[in-house]
Amino acid sequence: MGFEPPRRLVRALGDNDWTGQLPKLVEETAVRDGLEIERVMVPGGRSSLVVLVRRRDGTPAALKLVPPFAGPALERAALAHWNGFGAVRLLGGSGGALLLERLHPELSVRSLPEAKALLEAAGTMRRLWVEPPSGHGFETVAERTARQVSALPERAAAAPQSLVDEALAARAELLAHSPESLLLHGNFRQSKVLAGDRTPWLAVGPEPLVGERAYDLARLARDRVEDLVAAAAGASATRRRVNRLADSLDVDRDRLRGWTLFRAVESGTRAIAEGRHAEGELSLEFAGWL
Numbered sequence: 001m002g003f004e005p006p007r008r009l010v011r012a013l014g015d016n017d018w019t020g021q022l023p024k025l026v027e028e029t030a031v032r033d034g035l036e037i038e039r040v041m042v043p044g045g046r047s048s049l050v051v052l053v054r055r056r057d058g059t060p061a062a063l064k065l066v067p068p069f070a071g072p073a074l075e076r077a078a079l080a081h082w083n084g085f086g087a088v089r090l091l092g093g094s095g096g097a098l099l100l101e102r103l104h105p106e107l108s109v110r111s112l113p114e115a116k117a118l119l120e121a122a123g124t125m126r127r128l129w130v131e132p133p134s135g136h137g138f139e140t141v142a143e144r145t146a147r148q149v150s151a152l153p154e155r156a157a158a159a160p161q162s163l164v165d166e167a168l169a170a171r172a173e174l175l176a177h178s179p180e181s182l183l184l185h186g187n188f189r190q191s192k193v194l195a196g197d198r199t200p201w202l203a204v205g206p207e208p209l210v211g212e213r214a215y216d217l218a219r220l221a222r223d224r225v226e227d228l229v230a231a232a233a234g235a236s237a238t239r240r241r242v243n244r245l246a247d248s249l250d251v252d253r254d255r256l257r258g259w260t261l262f263r264a265v266e267s268g269t270r271a272i273a274e275g276r277h278a279e280g281e282l283s284l285e286f287a288g289w290l
Contacts, residue, residue, distance in 0.1 A: 003040055005049065012046035018067045022049055025065055029097045035063060041105055045205065052102065060102035061091055071207075072096045074138060078183060078208035086127025087185075087203045088194075100204075103194040109201060110190035114224060117190050118241075121220055122248050124193050124201045125185065132183040132210050141184075141211030142175050148266045155273040159265060159284050167265035167287070170258035174214075179252075184209050184216040189223045214251050218259035221245055222267075225286045235289040242290070261290045 005022045013019055026049070030037050035053040041062075044050055049065040066072035076098055079090040084101070093099040109117045109124075132138060149168065156164045185192070186207035196202040221242050228234045228241070242260055246253040268283030 006040065006042050006044040008043040008046060009049060013067065022065060025097075026051055026063070029063060029065070029093075033092065033097075033099065035061070035099075048205075050105070053099075055091075055099075062088075062100045062102050062105075063093070064098040064100055066096045066098065068096060072098060074208055075206055077133070077136065078138070078185075078206050081133050081183065082128060082130070084198075084202075085130075086124055087206065088196075089202075101196070101198075103196045103202060103204065105194055107195040108191050109193040110223075114227065118220070118223075118245065119248075120201050121188075121190050121193050121223075122217075122245060124203055125188055125216065125220065126249060128185050128188075128203060128206075129182045129213055129216070132181070136183075136210070138183070138208050138210045140181075141178070141209060141215045144186075144209055145171055145175075145262065145266075148270075152266065152269065155269045158269045158272040158280065160288075163265055163284065163287060164269070167262045171262045174255060174258050174262075178212050179255075180212050181210050182213060184211055184213070186216070187219060188216055189219050212255065213249065214246075214255040215259045215263075217245055217249060217251055217256055218263045221256065221260045222264055222283065222286055225282045228289075229282055229285055238286060238289040257290055261287055264290070 003023055005019045010019050026037065029035070030053065034056040038052040038054065041050040041052065047067070047070050051063040053061050053063045055061050066075065072095070076090060079087055083089070088103060089101040091099040091101060109121045112120060149171070152164065185203055186209045187205060188203065192205050193201050193203055228238050231237050242257055243253055246256040264283045264287035268280040268287060271280030271283060
């Protein structure tokens with residue numbers, strides 16, 4: 001199959017060996033697994049390629065190609081453990097190729113009005129919080145955030161020092177006592193919840209890890225941040241959203257606020273360092289309201 005990798009993916013990952021080999025990888029995987037290629041999803045994601053395919057029996061599916069550094073084995077392990085409960089069902093694949101049930105990528109929870117979107121997203125997220133499999137290889141919240149903290153000094157100048165200090169202090173306090181160790185999605189937001197056929201909404205694209213629910217919920221709390229920033233009472237609306245999400249999922253309000261603060265500051269400074277200034281500044285303004 002001759003095609004150019006989506007520009008969005010190339011911009012995010014760079015023009016490297018993996019992106020350059022994508023047409024060949026798709027063709028080889030299709031031949032190996034007996035798949036009929038329909039089309040590449042465009043604009044697609046920033047960290048993987050998704051191709052709509054049909055299996056030998058004619059049933060629709062989606063082929064996801066994930067670069068080695070993105071941990072396809074961990075995504076596969078998480079999807080296999082959820083086994084379609086709250087998340088897209090894993091149908092097969094090997095290596096960096098994941099064969100998934102076909103969802104409706106054009107329809108995500110983000111297309112709903114905000115209140116309804118948060119409700120549906122939270123209900124989907126609740127299903128994912130289960131005990132991890134024994135002997136799992138997922139990193140912990142402590143390990144992932146330690147890597148993020150190690151990168152903060154070189155980009156901390158993008159944010160007020162007091163805000164960075166508060167975020168680091170919140171992380172340290174939260175990790176001093178972690179109340180639970182559950183399997184988490186890791187990057188859960190409204191655009192990661194797509195419409196399905198066997199159930200209305202299913203999560204996709206996990207970056208799985210193990211830890212407490214408040215960490216996972218913190219990314220959802222920051223969704224549609226541009227709407228909050230544009231609101232006349234953005235600060236109070238932000239705090240109400242955090243409290244409402246915490247209460248709806250029986251998560252401690254203070255722990256959710258702390259992880260939301262840390263993740264917003266980390267994400268905002270990283271975005272600015274990568275040249276996504278508007279996105280980063282929105283996250284930092286949001287963090288300042290917490």
